[in-house]
Amino acid sequence: MTTLNLANVSLEYPDGGTTLKALDAVNLSVRRGEFLSLVGPSGSGKSSLLAVAATLVKPTAGLVVIDGQDVASLKEAERTALRRDKVGIIFQQPNLLPALTAVEQLLIREHLRGKRVHEERGKAAEMLDVVGLSGVAHKRPHQLSGGQRQRVNIARALMGSPTVLLVDEPTAALDHERSESIVRLLRQVTDEFQTATVMVTHDTEFLPLTDAVATMRDGRISRALVPSAQSN
Ligand SMILES: Nc1ncnc2c1ncn2[C@@H]1O[C@H](COP(=O)(O)OP(=O)(O)OP(=O)(O)O)[C@@H](O)[C@H]1O
Numbered sequence: 001m002t003t004l005n006l007a008n009v010s011l012e013y014p015d016g017g018t019t020l021k022a023l024d025a026v027n028l029s030v031r032r033g034e035f036l037s038l039v040g041p042s043g044s045g046k047s048s049l050l051a052v053a054a055t056l057v058k059p060t061a062g063l064v065v066i067d068g069q070d071v072a073s074l075k076e077a078e079r080t081a082l083r084r085d086k087v088g089i090i091f092q093q094p095n096l097l098p099a100l101t102a103v104e105q106l107l108i109r110e111h112l113r114g115k116r117v118h119e120e121r122g123k124a125a126e127m128l129d130v131v132g133l134s135g136v137a138h139k140r141p142h143q144l145s146g147g148q149r150q151r152v153n154i155a156r157a158l159m160g161s162p163t164v165l166l167v168d169e170p171t172a173a174l175d176h177e178r179s180e181s182i183v184r185l186l187r188q189v190t191d192e193f194q195t196a197t198v199m200v201t202h203d204t205e206f207l208p209l210t211d212a213v214a215t216m217r218d219g220r221i222s223r224a225l226v227p228s229a230q231s232n
Contacts, residue, residue, distance in 0.1 A: 002065075003196035004030040004053060004164050009062030011048050011219075022048040023059065024219035030196040032163060035187055037207050038200045040216030046200045049216065050166045053198065055083045067163055084113060088162030088195070092169040094153035096141040102128060102152045103137040106159050113160070120159070127155040130192070131185060147178035151185065158189060165195040171203055183209050 011023040022045050030036050038046050051057040052064060055071050064071040066086055071079060096105050106124040107117050128137050131151040141149055150170060157165065167186060171179035183199075183206040190197040199210065207213050214223045 002029045003032050003067055004028070004198070005063070005065040006049075006053065007063040007065070009049075009052060009059045009064060011045075011052060011057065012060045021219045023052065025062070026219070026221045028214060028221060028223070030164075030198060032194040032196050033190060034212070035190040035197045035199070035210040037210040037213045038198055038216065039202070039204065039207075039213060044216040045219040045221075046216050047168065048219075049221070050089075050168055050198065050200060053164070054087055054089050054166050055079050085160060086163050088157035088160060088165045090153055090157045090165065090167040090170055092172045094141075094149045096149055096152060098141055101138045101140055102133055102144065102148075102155075105141075105152050106156050109156050109159055123159065124155075127158050128152075130158065130189065131155045145178070146174050147182060150174065150178075150182055154182075154185060154189065158193065161193070162195060165190070165197040167197065167199040169200050169202065171201065171206075179203055180206060 006026055006028040009023055009026045010021060012019040012021055026049060038049065040046055048057070052059050055064065055066070066082060069082060071082065074082060097108070100108060103124050106127060107120055110120040111117050125134070125137065128134055131154050133148060133151050133155065136144060136148060144152070170182050170186065174182060183203070186197060186199060187209050189195065212223060214221050
């Protein structure tokens, strides 16, 4: 099932007397369990595409459909609920709160979503286990490595059981070995939780871990299969 669908999506910004097309009639479909890489030069529109797919920015034209729901047809509160319940967003910087332990980073998100924290402890422990952090659940960010902090970030995004996972350059601040293990983890969670995952990346060497590559240039998108993906 197509979980994330962008049809003829354009996003324009005023630019002096003219307009700049950050997205120019973009078409993109991502199914559950599919892991898509999004590459392209700086300024080509990758972050704009993620922002529109995350329902954080309204496109100037075109349709954004998540799990069969046309985002433009929703009221503001409904759109917020859709984002909360269906979309997991993982930014380059984990943005963890310095005073909280790893498990508390997950629980505070649920608290802010109106959930009862004591009912979410089991799930938080489970998600930390999924990302390989059971042993450091009670450590604070400064006691964790960069890779471990990024894993907390991923576990936190999984707490809401998203169907769409949007990931913006998750390896930008990591060395090669840690970068590879983070992309492998994203592959694993895509398979395990059947998310429709879109990852913006500059690390072309990890593209074979994903199912498909979309390339952006001047706000336009092209999509190609990764031939070696099947062997991973
Ligand atoms: N809020 C904004 N106002 C005006 N122009 C913007 C805004 N956000 C993005 N742009 C422009 O839209 C275009 C696409 O930007 P975007 O950040 O999506 O590219 P990107 O591919 O993510 O780049 P990078 O790899 O450097 O992050 C660029 O020309 C950018 O300057």
